[in-house]
Amino acid sequence: MLQFNFKIQLQKLTLIRSFTSQNPKYHQTNNLVRASINENELAFEQFEGFRNVGHDKDDDFMHPLVKEVCRLIDLRSKWTPNLEFELKQLFRSLNPKQVCDVLINQPDARIALQLFYWADRQWRYRHDPVVYNVMLQILSKTSLYQGSKRVLRLMSRRGVRVRAESFGYLMVSYSRAGLWRKALQVFTMMERAKVEVSLDVYNVAVYVLVKAGKLEMALRMLDRMELVEIGPNVVTYNCLIKGYCDAGRIQDAMDLIEDMRLKGCFPDKVCYHTVMGFYCKENRVKEIRDLMDKMLNDSNVIPDQVTYNMLIHMLSKYGFGDAAISFLNEAEEKGFSVDKVEYSAIIHSFCQKGDVEKAKELVDEMYSRGCKPDIVTYTDVLNGLCSVGKIDEAKKLLQQMSNLGCKPNTVSYTALLNGLCRNGKSSEAKEMLDMSEEDWWIPNSITYSAVMHGFRREGKLSEAHEIVSEMIRKGFMPTPAEINLLIQAFCQEGKPDDAKKLMEECLNKGCEVNVVNFTSVIHGFCLKEDLDSAFSVLDDMYLNNIQPDAITYTAIVDKLGKKGDIEKAIEIMNKMLHKSLIPTPVTYRVVIHRFCQHGKVSKLLPLLDKMLSRQPCKTAYNQVIEKLCSFGNLDEAHKLLGKVLKTASYTDANSCHMLIESYLRKGDPQNSYKVACRMFSRNLVPDLKLCEKMRKILVVHGMSHEADELMLKFVERGKIFPKNIEEMNRLRPFSKPVSV
Numbered sequence: 001m002l003q004f005n006f007k008i009q010l011q012k013l014t015l016i017r018s019f020t021s022q023n024p025k026y027h028q029t030n031n032l033v034r035a036s037i038n039e040n041e042l043a044f045e046q047f048e049g050f051r052n053v054g055h056d057k058d059d060d061f062m063h064p065l066v067k068e069v070c071r072l073i074d075l076r077s078k079w080t081p082n083l084e085f086e087l088k089q090l091f092r093s094l095n096p097k098q099v100c101d102v103l104i105n106q107p108d109a110r111i112a113l114q115l116f117y118w119a120d121r122q123w124r125y126r127h128d129p130v131v132y133n134v135m136l137q138i139l140s141k142t143s144l145y146q147g148s149k150r151v152l153r154l155m156s157r158r159g160v161r162v163r164a165e166s167f168g169y170l171m172v173s174y175s176r177a178g179l180w181r182k183a184l185q186v187f188t189m190m191e192r193a194k195v196e197v198s199l200d201v202y203n204v205a206v207y208v209l210v211k212a213g214k215l216e217m218a219l220r221m222l223d224r225m226e227l228v229e230i231g232p233n234v235v236t237y238n239c240l241i242k243g244y245c246d247a248g249r250i251q252d253a254m255d256l257i258e259d260m261r262l263k264g265c266f267p268d269k270v271c272y273h274t275v276m277g278f279y280c281k282e283n284r285v286k287e288i289r290d291l292m293d294k295m296l297n298d299s300n301v302i303p304d305q306v307t308y309n310m311l312i313h314m315l316s317k318y319g320f321g322d323a324a325i326s327f328l329n330e331a332e333e334k335g336f337s338v339d340k341v342e343y344s345a346i347i348h349s350f351c352q353k354g355d356v357e358k359a360k361e362l363v364d365e366m367y368s369r370g371c372k373p374d375i376v377t378y379t380d381v382l383n384g385l386c387s388v389g390k391i392d393e394a395k396k397l398l399q400q401m402s403n404l405g406c407k408p409n410t411v412s413y414t415a416l417l418n419g420l421c422r423n424g425k426s427s428e429a430k431e432m433l434d435m436s437e438e439d440w441w442i443p444n445s446i447t448y449s450a451v452m453h454g455f456r457r458e459g460k461l462s463e464a465h466e467i468v469s470e471m472i473r474k475g476f477m478p479t480p481a482e483i484n485l486l487i488q489a490f491c492q493e494g495k496p497d498d499a500k501k502l503m504e505e506c507l508n509k510g511c512e513v514n515v516v517n518f519t520s521v522i523h524g525f526c527l528k529e530d531l532d533s534a535f536s537v538l539d540d541m542y543l544n545n546i547q548p549d550a551i552t553y554t555a556i557v558d559k560l561g562k563k564g565d566i567e568k569a570i571e572i573m574n575k576m577l578h579k580s581l582i583p584t585p586v587t588y589r590v591v592i593h594r595f596c597q598h599g600k601v602s603k604l605l606p607l608l609d610k611m612l613s614r615q616p617c618k619t620a621y622n623q624v625i626e627k628l629c630s631f632g633n634l635d636e637a638h639k640l641l642g643k644v645l646k647t648a649s650y651t652d653a654n655s656c657h658m659l660i661e662s663y664l665r666k667g668d669p670q671n672s673y674k675v676a677c678r679m680f681s682r683n684l685v686p687d688l689k690l691c692e693k694m695r696k697i698l699v700v701h702g703m704s705h706e707a708d709e710l711m712l713k714f715v716e717r718g719k720i721f722p723k724n725i726e727e728m729n730r731l732r733p734f735s736k737p738v739s740v
Contacts, residue, residue, distance in 0.1 A: 065093055066101045073102075073111065091119060096128030103134055109142045113151075120154065129160050136169035143177035145170065156193070164190070164198040171204045180212035197228070203235045210243035218243055234260070238270045245278040253278075267299050273310055280314035285323050305336040312342045316349035321358070324349065332369075340366065344377045351384030359384055372405070379412045386419020394419055413439075414447045421454025429454060430463070445476035452482070456489050464489070465502055472509045480514045487517055491524025499524050500537065507544065515541070519552040526559035534559070550576065554587045561594020566603060569594065573607055582615045589623065596627035601636045618647075622655040629662040637662075638671065645682045653684055660690060669697040673706050680713050688719060 069090050094102065099119065106112040116135050120127055132155050139148045148170040155162050167186050174183035184205065190197055202225050209218035218240060222232060237260050244253035253275055257267050272295045279288045288311065295301045308331035315324040324346045332338050343366050350359040359381050366373050378401050385394040394416055401408045413432070420429040429451050436443050448471040455464035464486055468478055483506055490499035499521050507513045518541045525534040534556060541548055553576040560569040573591065576583075583591075588611065595604035601624075608620055621643040628637035637659055644652045656679050663672035672694055676686045691710055698707040714720045 062101060062105070063098050065090060066098050066105070069094070069102050070105050073106070073115065087118075088122060091122065092125065096130055099127070099131050100134040103131070103138060106138075109138050109144055109147075112138050113144070113147045116151070126158065127160075129155075132160055133163075133166060133169075136166055140169040140172040140176075143173060145173035145177050145179065145182070148173045152189075162193060162195060164195055164201045167193075167195065168201045168204040171201070171208055175208040175211055178212075180208050180214065183208045197230075199225075199230050199233060199236075202230060203233075203239065206236055206239045210239050210246070213246075215240075215243040215247055231263075232265065234265055234268050234271070237265060237267070238274065241271055241274050245274055248278075250275065250278055261298065267295075267301070269295075269301055269304075269307065272299075272301065273307065276307075276311060277314050280311065280320070281318050283315070283318070283320040283323055285326070305331065308336055308338075309342060313345050316345040319349055319353055321346050321349040321353070321355075325362075338371070340371050340374055340377060343371060343373070344380065347377055348380045351380050351387070354384070354388050356381065356384040356388055356390065375401075375406050375409055375412065378404075378406055378408075379415055382412060383415040383419070386415060386422065389423055391416075391419055391423055391425065408441065410441055410444055410447065413441050414444070414450060417447060418450040418454075421450055421457070424458060426451060426454035426458055426460065426463070430467070443474075445471065445478075448474075448476055449478065449482055452478075453485070456486055459489075459493075461486070461489055461493060461495070461498070465498070468502065469505065472506070472511065477509075477511045478506065480512055480517055483511065483513065484517050484520055487520045487524070491520060491527060494528060496521060496524030496528055496530070496533065500533075513544075513546070515546050515549050515552065518546060519549070519555060522552060523555045526555050529559065529563070531556075531559060531563075547579075548576075548581075550581045550584050550587055553581065554584065554590050557587075558590045558594065561590065561597070564598055566595065566598060566600050570603060570607055573611075577610055577614055580614075583611045583617075585617070587611070588617050588620055592620070592623045592627055596624065596631055596633070599631070599633055599636075601628070601633070618649075619651055622651050625655045626658050629658050632662075632666075634659065634662050634666065634668075634671070638675070641675065641678060645678060645684065653679070653686070656684070657687055657690060660686070660694065664694060664697060669694060669701055670703065670706070673698060673703070673710060676710060677713075685714075685717060685719060688714065 069087065072087060072090070091099075103112045103116060106115065112135065116127070116131075119125060132151060135151050136148055139145075139151070152162060152166060152170060155166070167190050170189075171183040171186045174180070174186070187197065187205070190201070202221065206218045206221050209215070209221065222236070222240075225232060225236075237256060241253045241256055244250070244256065257271055257275075260267050260271070272291060276288050276291060279285075279291070292303045292307070295303060308327055311327045312324045312331075315321070315327070328338055328342055328346065331342075343362060347359045347362050350356070350362070363373050363377065363381060366377070378397065382394050382397050385391070385397065398408055398412060398416055401412065413436070417429040417432060420426065420432070432439075433443055433447065433451055448467055452464045452467040452471070455461070455467060468483075468486065471478055483503065486502060487499040490496065490502065503513060503517050503521055506517075518537060522534045522537050525531070525537065538548060538552070538556070541552075553572055557569045557572050560566075560572065569591075591607065591611070592604065595601065595607075604624070608624070611617070612620060621640055625637045625640050625644060628634070628640075641656070641659070644655050656675055660672040660675050663669070663675065676691060676694065679686050691714070695707040695710055698704070698710070711720065
């Protein structure tokens, strides 16, 4: 933790003040920024529906005091009293605009909120109203709706006038958290606060509902607006048009554009661009051109360069490069400038589809039109060549790039190395990696990961391990997911010791190693039936302050159960439950399978009750019955019928059917009949075909009365009908005979 001397801070503060007083250029820049901020306060964003009071984050326009405060905050990993003391001296010199800059420049909204609360508690300091709105705007870009609510309450306590858009910020926070109902309850909050709902807040509500997929409710919001005599504007209609397009109701979107014109609200480019974006997804070029004509003739909105750029990028995004080319040519014919960005988008589209030849033709066309391709374009083509297996062409292109005035960078080399690895040439990729210094390029973590995974896929695990070691030496730390892939590869090859060495090396070098990595190693030792080593790794987890999870314990219990060490398995399960870990569905399946496999039902049931008290599982006893049936322990399964017949569900019926079939296969129709009767007593009707099979076996075994009783139960429930009156009387011999 760095410590700062108070005298040094005062000296810095003096230097900063002298700089700002002696540098008129700074004041001029600051005034320009302030003017732009005032203009921004009057402008509303299209789909957010609230004011954008954001400030420029560019360091060139940031006040030195703001930079110093941000630097102090960045140097602290925790909020400490020393930090508060140091910040007090600087914070008192900040004006409201500078406070806003400090809040906006925080990388995490939680830090900004913490700083906001801290400043509010300082002696002889009160936030300016604009600071509250900036804080709400920052929170509206996150799902931290609780923070937004607290800021609104603080505004009320401080006597700050709460405007309608402040509530709009809260609505958007709720929306980002997926709580659209809570967002609508903000209207009630506004009524209690006696704040009149504005058009912009209604627009936010419409936007929230559209984003939540509640289009019909968004349309009803228009009726509510009409009741309070607030007319929708183009922003309102744009939100609804987007909702229609997202729902695939394109004709309704077009009808809404017509209604806009009739109500005196003329569509803008956003309306038409939204619909065009939908058409681009389906490559409906004819409809796009018709809409462009309608855009010009009906609304006098001229398709400009933004329109063509949007169409080119959207069509390229969805893989319709040929259609994008047609609009690119049309844009050039109309005099619009088409640069390498548009060409690169189309080239990327063709490369994604594997049509590299077409992509190369476009590169040549770019040259002929005086539009020089950049590194992004060439890298796309290079990656496309690798994806279709044309590695030699990709290598030639990489060598030619420098001659074409575009020096390959790390991304270009990484694309080629990844292509080599994908095509089984990881050794060649490693040679290129070793030559990186001579070729004047610097590999990054992605480069090393590509080569490592190449060796892993080829089964060259020792080479992959060497790449990981080299990564760590160069300061590139592999992620836990990358480590785990290699660990699993070692374990699948029956080399858990090598997997453990890899994990220990990563752990000792400061790489992030998590519970999944340890669990994979434990599972590897379990596969090799080396439980002593598995328990040793489990102890290492505790030493490294990594807590095992339910999956870790499940792997060990499975192996203990397979070996028949049920007592040790019970001990491990009790240890897991004692740590308040929740059993997973896999845990239930493993425990039930292994205990039933060895016939330890008496020990399974108490353990199962403990597990169910921690995490309910509706099918737990069903699984027990079915496993007991599969292992031939039918008497124990029969004893548990009362556990599953309490709910009389479809799953319970399947378990009973399995027990009936098991008894029939064993040649015991009497017990299968008893199971069927218990099902009927719980108003659970057995399978008719299964019972007909049971009836025939009962008759063969001389139990005709039970066979008739079984069919009678189906007759009583209206599931089958006797063919004649005599059969009915035969089935019901002690009842009053039925007459014609």
